[in-house]
Amino acid sequence: MNRQGVEGRGRALGETVGDEIRRLLVEGELVPGQRLSESALGERLGVSRNTLREAFRGLAHEGLVTHRPNRGVFVTTPSLASLVDIYRLRRFIECQALREAVPGHPAGQRMRTAIEQARDGRERQDWQAVGSSNMAFHAAIVSLADSPRLDAFFRQVSAELRLAFGMLSDQEWLHGPYVERNLHVLEAFEGGDPAQAATLLEQYLSQSERTLLAAYARDNPAD
Amino acid sequence: MNRQGVEGRGRALGETVGDEIRRLLVEGELVPGQRLSESALGERLGVSRNTLREAFRGLAHEGLVTHRPNRGVFVTTPSLASLVDIYRLRRFIECQALREAVPGHPAGQRMRTAIEQARDGRERQDWQAVGSSNMAFHAAIVSLADSPRLDAFFRQVSAELRLAFGMLSDQEWLHGPYVERNLHVLEAFEGGDPAQAATLLEQYLSQSERTLLAAYARDNPAD
DNA sequence: GCATATTTGTCCGTATGTATA
DNA sequence: CTATACATACGGACAAATATG
Numbered sequence: 001m002n003r004q005g006v007e008g009r010g011r012a013l014g015e016t017v018g019d020e021i022r023r024l025l026v027e028g029e030l031v032p033g034q035r036l037s038e039s040a041l042g043e044r045l046g047v048s049r050n051t052l053r054e055a056f057r058g059l060a061h062e063g064l065v066t067h068r069p070n071r072g073v074f075v076t077t078p079s080l081a082s083l084v085d086i087y088r089l090r091r092f093i094e095c096q097a098l099r100e101a102v103p104g105h106p107a108g109q110r111m112r113t114a115i116e117q118a119r120d121g122r123e124r125q126d127w128q129a130v131g132s133s134n135m136a137f138h139a140a141i142v143s144l145a146d147s148p149r150l151d152a153f154f155r156q157v158s159a160e161l162r163l164a165f166g167m168l169s170d171q172e173w174l175h176g177p178y179v180e181r182n183l184h185v186l187e188a189f190e191g192g193d194p195a196q197a198a199t200l201l202e203q204y205l206s207q208s209e210r211t212l213l214a215a216y217a218r219d220n221p222a223d
Numbered sequence: 224m225n226r227q228g229v230e231g232r233g234r235a236l237g238e239t240v241g242d243e244i245r246r247l248l249v250e251g252e253l254v255p256g257q258r259l260s261e262s263a264l265g266e267r268l269g270v271s272r273n274t275l276r277e278a279f280r281g282l283a284h285e286g287l288v289t290h291r292p293n294r295g296v297f298v299t300t301p302s303l304a305s306l307v308d309i310y311r312l313r314r315f316i317e318c319q320a321l322r323e324a325v326p327g328h329p330a331g332q333r334m335r336t337a338i339e340q341a342r343d344g345r346e347r348q349d350w351q352a353v354g355s356s357n358m359a360f361h362a363a364i365v366s367l368a369d370s371p372r373l374d375a376f377f378r379q380v381s382a383e384l385r386l387a388f389g390m391l392s393d394q395e396w397l398h399g400p401y402v403e404r405n406l407h408v409l410e411a412f413e414g415g416d417p418a419q420a421a422t423l424l425e426q427y428l429s430q431s432e433r434t435l436l437a438a439y440a441r442d443n444p445a446d
Numbered sequence: 447g448c449a450t451a452t453t454t455g456t457c458c459g460t461a462t463g464t465a466t467a
Numbered sequence: 468c469t470a471t472a473c474a475t476a477c478g479g480a481c482a483a484a485t486a487t488g
Contacts, residue, residue, distance in 0.1 A: 014476075038454070048477045050273050053455090057280040070454060070484045089370050096319050147312050153376050261474070271457050276475090293464050293474060 014051035018058045021045075025064055025075065026159065027128075028166045032077040036065065062156045064163060078164040080216060086161050087209040091202055093154065094141050098189060099198040101144035110140035111186050118179045127171035134175060135162070137182045141201070168215045178208065240270055241278040248287055248298065249382065251389045255300040259288065285379045287386060301387040303439065309384050310432040314425055316377065317364050321412060322421040324367035333363035334409050341402045350394035357398055358385070360405045364424070391438045401431065 021041075024030045042052045056073045059065045066076045101107075114137035121129030135158050142154040165174060181204050188197035244264075247253045265275045279296045282288045289299045324330075337360035344352030358381050365377040388397060404427050411420035 049454090050276075050478090051476065053273075054277055054280050057277050058284055061281055061284045071486095072454065085370050085372055088368070089372055092319065092323075092368060092370065092373070096315065100315075145311070145315060147308050147315070149308055149312055149380060150315070157372060272474090273458090274456065295474060 014047060014054055015058075017045055017047055017051060017055040021055060021059060022064065022159065026162045026166065030075050032075045032163060032167055034075045036073045036075065038072070063160050076160070076163060078160065078167070080213065082160070083164055083209070083212060083216060086157055087205060087212075089157060090138070091205050093145075093150065094138060094205070095198045095202050097142050097145040097150075098185075098201055099194050101189070101194055103192060103194075105144050107140045107143045108186070108190055110143070111137055111182075111189075114140055115179065115182050115186065118182070122176060122179055125172075127175050130175040130179065131162070131165055131171070134178055134182065141185075164212070164216065168212075168219050170215060174211065174215065178204065238278070238281075240268055240274060241281045243268060244278060244282060245287065245382070249385050249389070253298050255298045255386060255390055257298045259296045259298065261295070286383050299383070299386060301383065301390070301439075303436065305383070306387055306432070306436060306439065309380055310428060310435075312380060313361070314428050316368075316373065317361060317428070318421045318425050320365050320368040320373075321408075321424055322417050324412070324417055326415060326417075328367050330363045330366045331409070331413055333366070334360055334405075334412075337363060338402065338405050338409065341405070345399060345402055348395075350398050353398040353402065354385070354388055354394070357401055357405065364408075387435070387439070391435075391442050393438060397434065397438065401427065 021030070021036075030036070036056070038049045038052055042049050045052070056065060056067065060067045060073065063082075064076055065073050067073050114133050118130050118133035118137070121127070121133055139151070139154060139158065143151055165171070168174060181200070185197050185200050185204065188194075188200055244253070244259075253259070259279070261272045261275055265272050268275070279288060279290070283290045283296070287299055288296050290296055337356050341353050341356035341360070344350070344356055362374070362377060362381065366374055388394070391397060404423070408420050408423050408427065411417075411423055
């Protein structure tokens, strides 16, 4: 019975609910600061409160929602400090992965595909798609390190960053300029100069951070 | 009512249950491969199945327990592949953190304290304590990067590694030799040569990995 | 400052599907 | 192949905490 909203035909359990909520988060359907009522969201997704609470637990662990005891679950509002932390982490991980990568690693193909998809999105002015593709490019860089745990960790941090992007206006300015810069990084890497690629990436990330922080400060004068 | 076993009078909710199970795991009360029956463990901890399932969700997210759909929750049995991955990660993260650290970082004090505690444990032949202190030393190295998210990630990976150590015999051989090597790393670092410290750490970790993998292969001929 | 409504936190009972003896 | 055990998931209940008027 039930299970109208969530398509429970698959193999996994109420874990599907977590994926569903994750999708609502990155698509901006649920916005930072919003309270997620157990009864309301449970009814919307067609699951019981118990199942929903299990899903909440996983999302809270990833930092996408925040649990306030006896108050409820809220969509996490990224702080300036968390954005600074995330970019420090990205420089730490991505540059190192690029620098130490073995030449001819299959992830290079994924990097190229991601850039092509980002270009497609740019043609359609679909900046959300450009943002997703750019993130796929960076995930491919991380995968150069050949560590499943590092990949999972980066995926999680990406989702958190995605939440922050969603808070901001001017999506074109946030995503558009980096498509070609990604290409430069890839060319340096495939040209056999990982050190140069890492340097380009470092400058790139630092600029991206400045742009993001400026947009954040502009849209959230309160903070 | 109830709540005899878990001391729920505090502020946190059934989250306490997760901490309790984590404690049982690192203390070896629950061993890898063991199935964690919802009803049995729930009764033992004095909580309902729903509450327990919420706690399981968090632990599964950390990799300490494994969820097999329709089968139940099991204490994760670390595989050879996961150990290789964890050591690759440790070299990736710890060496980089050490190399890029700013001189005079307060974490240096924590590194020194950890070494002293490891020596105390060694005097008492308390190899579990030595293992904990050694891990605290490495956590301090990671904290040189000044990233809360990286700290949390490393804490999680450490717990997983701890699980593997618990599977093995010969705890003295696994933990004892590294107390002095930690000191050498610290001395190189505080002597103003982070590159040398990183090199020492890299060799150290590679040897530790070989020792661990050998012990694993010896105790688990099946794998 | 107080009474009330809402929501969370936690438990129980139970129906259903899946895996295993 | 049948039977049993168990996980899965739902709905309902109630106390405690919180928000509201």
